[in-house]
Amino acid sequence: MFGQSQAFSGFSVDDLDEARRFYADTLGLQVTEEGQGDMRMLILRLATGAQVFVYPKDNHTAATFxxxxxxxxxxxxxxxxxxxxxxxxxxxxxxxxxxxxxxxxxxxxxxxxxxxxxxxxxxxxxxxxx
Missing domain, CATH: 3.10.180.10 (2,3-Dihydroxybiphenyl 1,2-Dioxygenase, domain 1)
Known part of the structure; x- marks a missing residue:
């Protein structure tokens, strides 16, 4: 059913601007920002062509994995x-x-x-x- 889907993953952060600097400047990934206000999000574009969605969350809890x-x-x-x-x-x-x-x-x-x-x-x- 989903074999041809362009699935993607996502995770939350507590500070979108800090995340953008880290993923773009520190790690050197291609990062774009979409949306505005409370609907801002980052898209990390990986060398494989995959995209990862990064979104702000007020009550963010870091992943332990x-x-x-x-x-x-x-x-x-x-x-x-x-x-x-x-x-x-x-x-x-x-x-x-x-x-x-x-x-x-x-x-x-x-x-x-x-x-x-x-x-x-x-x-x-x-x-x-x-």
């Missing part, structure tokens, strides 16, 4: 660039992080993953696949 994953060819370079841009990596109990904050995987999962948050506290990741 990863809402966006960014696959990269070289996680060490990506983490170094995030650090250079002022992004702090998250460290979660139960994972063996290296000194850079990267979890090096084994088995079927990603070869390596590192988590960080947007200004609204939503969890994002950069990952290098096997």
């Amino acid at each position: 990863t809402i966006l994953n960014f696959p990269v060819d070289d996680i060490d370079a990506a983490v170094a660039e995030l650090d250079r841009r002022g992004v702090t990596l998250e460290r979660y109990s139960g994972f063996d992080h290296d000194d850079k904050g990267i979890v090096r995987g084994e088995g079927d999962g990603p070869a390596a993953i590192a988590w960080f948050t947007d200004p609204a506290g939503n969890v994002l990741s950069v990952l290098q696949e096997n």
Whole structure:
């Protein structure tokens, strides 16, 4: 039924202007703003052609799970660039992080993953696949 649908995902933030600066300036994504007043929203346009809808919510609660994953060819370079841009990596109990904050995987999962948050506290990741 929905196999041909151009589905998209979305998430909330508590400050749309701060989110626009983070996703456009810090992460370098293509970000457009639509609407006006209380109906403002951001559209993140990803390299795959996918779009992600970001909307303000007064009683925003940050997602406690990863809402966006960014696959990269070289996680060490990506983490170094995030650090250079002022992004702090998250460290979660139960994972063996290296000194850079990267979890090096084994088995079927990603070869390596590192988590960080947007200004609204939503969890994002950069990952290098096997």
